[in-house]
Amino acid sequence: MQVPANFEYAKATTVEEALALLARHGDEARVVAGGHSLIPMMKLRLARPEALIDINDVAELSRIRVEGDALCVGALVRHAELLGSAVAGEHFPILHDAERVIADPVVRNRGTVGGSLCQADPSEDLSAAFAALRATAVIKGPDGERTVPVREFHTGPYETVVEAGELLTEVRVPIRPGGSSAYVKVERRAGDWPLAAAGAVLRLADGRIAEAGIGLTAVRAEHFFAAEAEDALRGAVPSEELFAEAGRIAAAHCDPGSDQRGPADYKRHLAGELTIRALRRAYERCMP
Amino acid sequence: MNITVTVNGRPYTRDVEPRLLLVHFLRDELDLTGTHWGCDTSNCGACVVWLDEVPVKSCTVLAVMASGKEVRTVEGLERDGELDPVQQGFTECHGLQCGFCTPGMLMTSRWLLDRSPDPSEAEIREAVSGQICRCTGYENIVRSVRWAAEHSSREVAQ
Numbered sequence: 001m002q003v004p005a006n007f008e009y010a011k012a013t014t015v016e017e018a019l020a021l022l023a024r025h026g027d028e029a030r031v032v033a034g035g036h037s038l039i040p041m042m043k044l045r046l047a048r049p050e051a052l053i054d055i056n057d058v059a060e061l062s063r064i065r066v067e068g069d070a071l072c073v074g075a076l077v078r079h080a081e082l083l084g085s086a087v088a089g090e091h092f093p094i095l096h097d098a099e100r101v102i103a104d105p106v107v108r109n110r111g112t113v114g115g116s117l118c119q120a121d122p123s124e125d126l127s128a129a130f131a132a133l134r135a136t137a138v139i140k141g142p143d144g145e146r147t148v149p150v151r152e153f154h155t156g157p158y159e160t161v162v163e164a165g166e167l168l169t170e171v172r173v174p175i176r177p178g179g180s181s182a183y184v185k186v187e188r189r190a191g192d193w194p195l196a197a198a199g200a201v202l203r204l205a206d207g208r209i210a211e212a213g214i215g216l217t218a219v220r221a222e223h224f225f226a227a228e229a230e231d232a233l234r235g236a237v238p239s240e241e242l243f244a245e246a247g248r249i250a251a252a253h254c255d256p257g258s259d260q261r262g263p264a265d266y267k268r269h270l271a272g273e274l275t276i277r278a279l280r281r282a283y284e285r286c287m288p
Numbered sequence: 289m290n291i292t293v294t295v296n297g298r299p300y301t302r303d304v305e306p307r308l309l310l311v312h313f314l315r316d317e318l319d320l321t322g323t324h325w326g327c328d329t330s331n332c333g334a335c336v337v338w339l340d341e342v343p344v345k346s347c348t349v350l351a352v353m354a355s356g357k358e359v360r361t362v363e364g365l366e367r368d369g370e371l372d373p374v375q376q377g378f379t380e381c382h383g384l385q386c387g388f389c390t391p392g393m394l395m396t397s398r399w400l401l402d403r404s405p406d407p408s409e410a411e412i413r414e415a416v417s418g419q420i421c422r423c424t425g426y427e428n429i430v431r432s433v434r435w436a437a438e439h440s441s442r443e444v445a446q
């Protein structure tokens with residue numbers, strides 16, 4: 001039987017209360033929401049927080065809404081809620097593509113968007129999706145609110161810019177007309193982590209690609225995106241050849257390692273091929 | 289910590305360590321051993337219960353997180369001495385062999401049918417895709433859920 005080490009437990013019902021509890025419990029406190037990453041790590045004693053601050057009852061963090069020209073996704077939104085959100089799917093099909101293949105339906109009922117980002121697992125899907133979308137993370141702390149582009153949010157495997165005493169509260173995704181998006185993943189069996197996955201976001205203007213976002217998961221792409229492939233796409237006329245070229249560049253610029261999920265060269269191949277497929281699908285979706 | 293959890297409509301108050309998992313709270317503190325405990329790693333789904341009307345893997349939820357909330361377990365499926373149609377379906381269609389996965393399968397199936405009363409085979413397979421059965425090959429589980437979809441509670445009661 002796997003049992004976490006002892007810890008103190010406190011429930012917050014507002015962001016202010018959560019921040020106060022974090023301040024009181026100091027560096028060794030961790031925020032828990034769905035707990036589907038943290039609790040397993042605590043069972044294995046890979047994590048041993050002295051205090052858990054439970055934010056499951058912080059209702060203000062559970063909202064999905066459009067504000068100005070952005071879709072705002074609260075940190076406590078469950079994966080199942082993002083998957084079920086019509087407004088999220090309408091603007092960003094990439095989010096529904098990704099959510100459909102994150103873990104399994106029962107885990108998705110509990111796991112949260114914010115928890116996934118903060119866990120910062122290199123194989124986690126939403127990090128690449130939000131990086132491709134050029135989303136912004138909203139972080140609250142004792143000194144107020146700050147925003148950080150998701151492309152700068154991760155500082156390494158399992159590490160983010162969120163400091164002790166701070167709380168990720170929301171992810172904002174800019175809504176831009178004239179585009180679409182897609183996410184494609186290869187996993188070994190239903191609900192597993194990806195061998196590799198790619199997300200593509202395209203915005204078209206006058207028959208050319210005005211802006212492109214390419215997110216890559218599980219292949220050690222720096223900050224989960226493929227800058228060089230995006231450069232090749234920007235300003236170009238979409239075509240199969242162009243997408244193939246972007247795939248080649250994306251594969252060349254990631255650095256997958258061999259592990260129990262698969263060998264590095266296969267993952268690199270997938271990074272390229274899945275980039276092409278995601279671009280193709282995003283482009284098809286741009287068509288009325 | 290003192291917690292009160294409502295399980296199958298009845299409130300239970302217990303003094304527990306914050307590290308106690310919901311699955312052990314149900315089984316060891318409340319003697320509700322219908323909920324099974326398998327992998328302990330949120331992979332197998334034997335431990336699925338409803339938490340505030342939503343199926344969750346109770347090996348990955350702390351009991352303290354359920355304080356003030358409603359839990360429904362397999363023991364809460366039957367109503368007034370009548371089996372739920374999903375329980376009846378699993379009986380009719382041989383939806384179980386050893387029965388280890390069954391409580392979790394039943395809870396997820398009930399939830400699926402509440403939201404989607406006439407699910408396709410693909411929908412059923414997707415709904416239970418986070419749950420492992422080592423006996424049935426899933427075929428009879430799918431048939432059992434279909435049986436339940438085709439027989440409403442009233443018919444089963446009669």
Ligand code: FES
Pocket residue numbers: 324325326327328329330331332333334335336345346347348
């Ligand atoms: S015991 Fe909870 S998922 Fe296996």
Ligand code: FES
Pocket residue numbers: 383384385386387388389390420421422423424
């Ligand atoms: S009936 Fe034995 S595991 Fe499903």
